[in-house]
Amino acid sequence: MGKIRLDFDSLDPKLRGKIVKGSIIPRPIAWITSLNETGSINLAPFSFFNMISPTTLAVSFQKSDIKKKDTFINIMREKEAVIHIVSESLLGDMDKSAAPLELNESELNLTSLNLSPSMKINTPGIKEALIRFEVRLDKSIPLLNYDGTSEEADLVILRIVGAILDDKVFDSENNYILPKELGPIARLAGANYSGLDILDFEREF
Numbered sequence: 001m002g003k004i005r006l007d008f009d010s011l012d013p014k015l016r017g018k019i020v021k022g023s024i025i026p027r028p029i030a031w032i033t034s035l036n037e038t039g040s041i042n043l044a045p046f047s048f049f050n051m052i053s054p055t056t057l058a059v060s061f062q063k064s065d066i067k068k069k070d071t072f073i074n075i076m077r078e079k080e081a082v083i084h085i086v087s088e089s090l091l092g093d094m095d096k097s098a099a100p101l102e103l104n105e106s107e108l109n110l111t112s113l114n115l116s117p118s119m120k121i122n123t124p125g126i127k128e129a130l131i132r133f134e135v136r137l138d139k140s141i142p143l144l145n146y147d148g149t150s151e152e153a154d155l156v157i158l159r160i161v162g163a164i165l166d167d168k169v170f171d172s173e174n175n176y177i178l179p180k181e182l183g184p185i186a187r188l189a190g191a192n193y194s195g196l197d198i199l200d201f202e203r204e205f
Contacts, residue, residue: 008146016146018189026186026194030059031084031094033115034074035123036104041115043097043107043126044071045086047187052157057083057135060143061154070103072140072154079137080121081158084129088183088195093128120162130169130182134162 008016030049034042048060061072075081086094097107108115116127118134125132135158145152169182179196186194 013146022189025188027188029086029094029185029187030057031086031090031097031126031129032059032071032081033084033123033125034071034081035078036070036074036106037077038104040104040106041108041124042070042074043111043113044069045094045098046071048153049083055160056138057133057158057160059083059156059158061156063152063154068154072156073103075137075156075158076140078123080123081135082118082121082123082125083133083135083158084126085131085182086185087130088185090126090128091185091193094185116164118162119164125164130166131177132164133160134164135160 006019011019027047028049030046032042032044032046036042046059046061048062050058052058061069063069071081093111093113096110099107099110101107114127115124117124121134121136123134125134138157138159140157141155142151143153143155144150165177169178170176171178179198182196184196188194
């Protein structure tokens with residue numbers, strides 16, 4: 001079996017991205033509500049996302065033509081947001097919320113979703129989401145491109161201050177999230193997504 005050796009110095013940015021995004025899969029999706037400057041709700045999905053400690057989450061907001069994402073702008077101003085886990089039943093609405101809209105226009109109007117008040121922050125969440133985390137801004141770190149000549153993304157660290165869970169996805173007796181009931185959706189390469197496939201594997205350690 002042969003190996004293909006790729007020196008990133010000799011690859012164009014698009015190919016670098018395709019290789020990495022096609023390899024680091026599946027990626028969880030942060031479906032984020034944030035407050036627009038007018039008070040309307042911005043709703044958008046982001047797949048450069050993960051937990052980095054038991055109470056902190058990281059989302060990387062990619063820039064397009066050096067333009068910052070509306071969600072990033074809102075979080076920097078309001079210092080808060082709500083991150084939802086996307087379940088299979090919400091995939092269609094999540095896809096609609098990815099539509100490019102003008103600043104302060106609400107993607108929520110493209111869906112059949114409803115808002116629900118948060119416990120500890122002003123930004124409301126999506127009522128239909130089975131899990132949502134209320135988060136406050138911890139810090140933001142600009143990320144440079146491969147050549148170090150410009151900023152290509154903003155890495156945002158968010159502190160979880162509260163969670164709202166649907167009772168069907170939480171075993172309150174044993175304090176476990178029930179992954180099969182949650183049915184989370186993950187991002188693959190291109191426009192492809194994946195569901196949950198739990199392997200029957202017994203760990204040794």
